[in-house]
Amino acid sequence: MTTGAVPAEMPTSAPQRVLHVAAEVFPLVKTGGLADVVAALPVAQTELGADVRLLLPGYPAVMESVRGTRTVIDIGACFGALRVRLLLGRMPGSGLPVYVIDAPYLYRRAGGPYQAPDGEEWPDNLQRFALLGWVASHLAADDADPAWVPDIVHAHDWHAAMSCAFVAEHLPTRAASIFTVHNLAFQGLFPMHDWSLLGLASRLMSPAGLEYHGQLSFMKAGLKFADRITTVSPTYAQEIATHEFGCGLDGVIRGRGAAVSGILNGIDEAVWNPATDAAIAERYDAERLAGKQACRRALQAELGLARDDAALLVVVVSRLTSQKGMDLLLAALPELVGQGVQLAVQGTGDPALEAAFRMAQQAHPGRAQVHIGYDEARAHRLVAGADVIAVPSRFEPCGLTQLYGLRYGTLPLVRRVGGLADTVVDADEAALAAGTATGFAFDAATPGALLKAAARALALRAAPAAWQRVVHTAMAQRNAWAGPAEQYLRLYADARSAKVGGGA
Numbered sequence: 161m162t163t164g165a166v167p168a169e170m171p172t173s174a175p176q177r178v179l180h181v182a183a184e185v186f187p188l189v190k191t192g193g194l195a196d197v198v199a200a201l202p203v204a205q206t207e208l209g210a211d212v213r214l215l216l217p218g219y220p221a222v223m224e225s226v227r228g229t230r231t232v233i234d235i236g237a238c239f240g241a242l243r244v245r246l247l248l249g250r251m252p253g254s255g256l257p258v259y260v261i262d263a264p265y266l267y268r269r270a271g272g273p274y275q276a277p278d279g280e281e282w283p284d285n286l287q288r289f290a291l292l293g294w295v296a297s298h299l300a301a302d303d304a305d306p307a308w309v310p311d312i313v314h315a316h317d318w319h320a321a322m323s324c325a326f327v328a329e330h331l332p333t334r335a336a337s338i339f340t341v342h343n344l345a346f347q348g349l350f351p352m353h354d355w356s357l358l359g360l361a362s363r364l365m366s367p368a369g370l371e372y373h374g375q376l377s378f379m380k381a382g383l384k385f386a387d388r389i390t391t392v393s394p395t396y397a398q399e400i401a402t403h404e405f406g407c408g409l410d411g412v413i414r415g416r417g418a419a420v421s422g423i424l425n426g427i428d429e430a431v432w433n434p435a436t437d438a439a440i441a442e443r444y445d446a447e448r449l450a451g452k453q454a455c456r457r458a459l460q461a462e463l464g465l466a467r468d469d470a471a472l473l474v475v476v477v478s479r480l481t482s483q484k485g486m487d488l489l490l491a492a493l494p495e496l497v498g499q500g501v502q503l504a505v506q507g508t509g510d511p512a513l514e515a516a517f518r519m520a521q522q523a524h525p526g527r528a529q530v531h532i533g534y535d536e537a538r539a540h541r542l543v544a545g546a547d548v549i550a551v552p553s554r555f556e557p558c559g560l561t562q563l564y565g566l567r568y569g570t571l572p573l574v575r576r577v578g579g580l581a582d583t584v585v586d587a588d589e590a591a592l593a594a595g596t597a598t599g600f601a602f603d604a605a606t607p608g609a610l611l612k613a614a615a616r617a618l619a620l621r622a623a624p625a626a627w628q629r630v631v632h633t634a635m636a637q638r639n640a641w642a643g644p645a646e647q648y649l650r651l652y653a654d655a656r657s658a659k660v661g662g663g664a
């Protein structure tokens with residue numbers, strides 16, 4: 161098949177119909193960066209001319225916020241729910257068309273998308289997310305909404321991964337499936353005795369199918385059956401094929417060979433832009449950095465930190481988990497504070513880490529400030545007001561907060577893994593001389609390595625002109641969604657022609 165004289169900027173010749181399938185979307189339901197991606201990527205693809213829709217579970221926040229819904233089809237009873245309907249409406253804000261699965265028994269309950277208010281996983285997550293994939297496959301097979309049949313089913317993380325197995329095994333469809341791994345560590349494992357609930361052929365109850373060490377793995381449904389697999393940075397795409405980062409699935413990933421690739425996430429500039437951000441004390445850009453100084457002073461006042469213009473103000477906005485290297489930061493904290501760092505942490509997560517950060521605040525009044533909680537507007541004030549944002553992760557598929565930091569002239573201090581390695585240029589002598597430095601990176605997952613990188617940040621901070629140059633380079637780096645959105649559209653076109661060419 162030839163592509164003819166398609167101009168380089170045209171992703172495809174005809175609008176592609178793309179169905180994104182996901183368990184969260186900003187601002188309706190968010191536990192992490194997945195929600196930010198699912199909100200922004202489809203909009204960026206629409207702006208490039210694609211015909212894009214979302215498919216979401218009908219949690220209370222989704223049922224309340226999606227506008228103008230109408231029933232597409234009454235599905236009846238399935239996956240333990242007596243009454244399931246498929247609705248179509250529009251996202252608040254972007255107006256993106258969104259299918260919502262209204263299954264009150266499975267989705268309409270207080271608590272998180274994956275966990276009950278007590279922090280326990282919902283006991284019926286298998287049914288809740290199998291239904292999500294099953295409805296996606298019916299949309300692809302044109303028997304749910306014949307008025308709109310996708311060319312591409314793009315499933316995000318394990319919650320949506322069953323779409324790929326159902327599309328491949330259950331119903332004949334022309335749609336190609338794409339599976340994006342946002343985090344390989346969360347796999348959707350269930351007891352094998354629940355297999356019969358899925359309605360799939362028993363031959364798939366094997367290591368060549370969905371079986372994973374005696375359990376049933378939704379992640380494997382995506383890895384085994386998707387036409388193409390992506391993850392959210394090129395470096396993480398390589399890492400997950402290794403024993404160290406593969407979470408037991410590196411063999412499966414290596415087995416998919418060239419079907420696996422990495423596409424770096426973007427950031428939503430409608431939400432994260434210091435020149436238009438309504439949540440911060442004063443708006444600013446690279447040419448008007450006085451506003452950043454105002455944000456810094458306002459933040460020190462808000463947090464009860466000493467008004468100290470010389471201190472290096474370091475923030476963290478993160479899940480408090482070992483993935484994020486928060487134990488490394490805790491171990492380094494006394495020395496950091498001793499060197500004149502002011503540290504502000506905002507996050508939730510592991511109860512032991514939460515408690516340890518609370519104790520650190522008590523031990524270092526006026527120098528360490530800890531907020532255990534989730535607060536979007538406060539996250540913007542922290543990113544805008546800080547000098548440095550720390551992301552010392554053990555592994556990081558992409559990471560968005562370092563990208564927010566770059567955009568706000570808040571230099572990232574990161575461990576050199578995954579998307580952090582792909583987005584931050586360490587301020588070593590060569591990069592400083594070449595004018596390419598944008599932050600501080602270290603390799604070993606140790607408090608000592610973190611402290612050495614922080615020492616370099618402190619030294620650079622003491623040389624204001626050099627610091628300003630790095631801030632300008634960081635702010636000039638563009639991570640808008642248009643580029644990655646186009647990369648995905650090209651991948652879709654490729655997956656579709658391979659599927660048609662393969663006679664599937």
Ligand code: ADP
Binds near residue numbers: 192194478534539
């Ligand atoms: P992950 O998805 O692994 O948690 P990312 O960096 O991709 O990491 O995305 C995290 C997202 O969640 C970012 O938008 C970040 O600002 C937000 N976030 C994390 N913790 C908090 C918090 N406590 N308050 C507000 N926003 C938070």
Ligand code: GLC
Binds near residue numbers: 194343425557558559
């Ligand atoms: C996951 C990853 C994070 C990534 C996000 C969005 O939560 O942990 O690194 O940025 O997904 O893709």
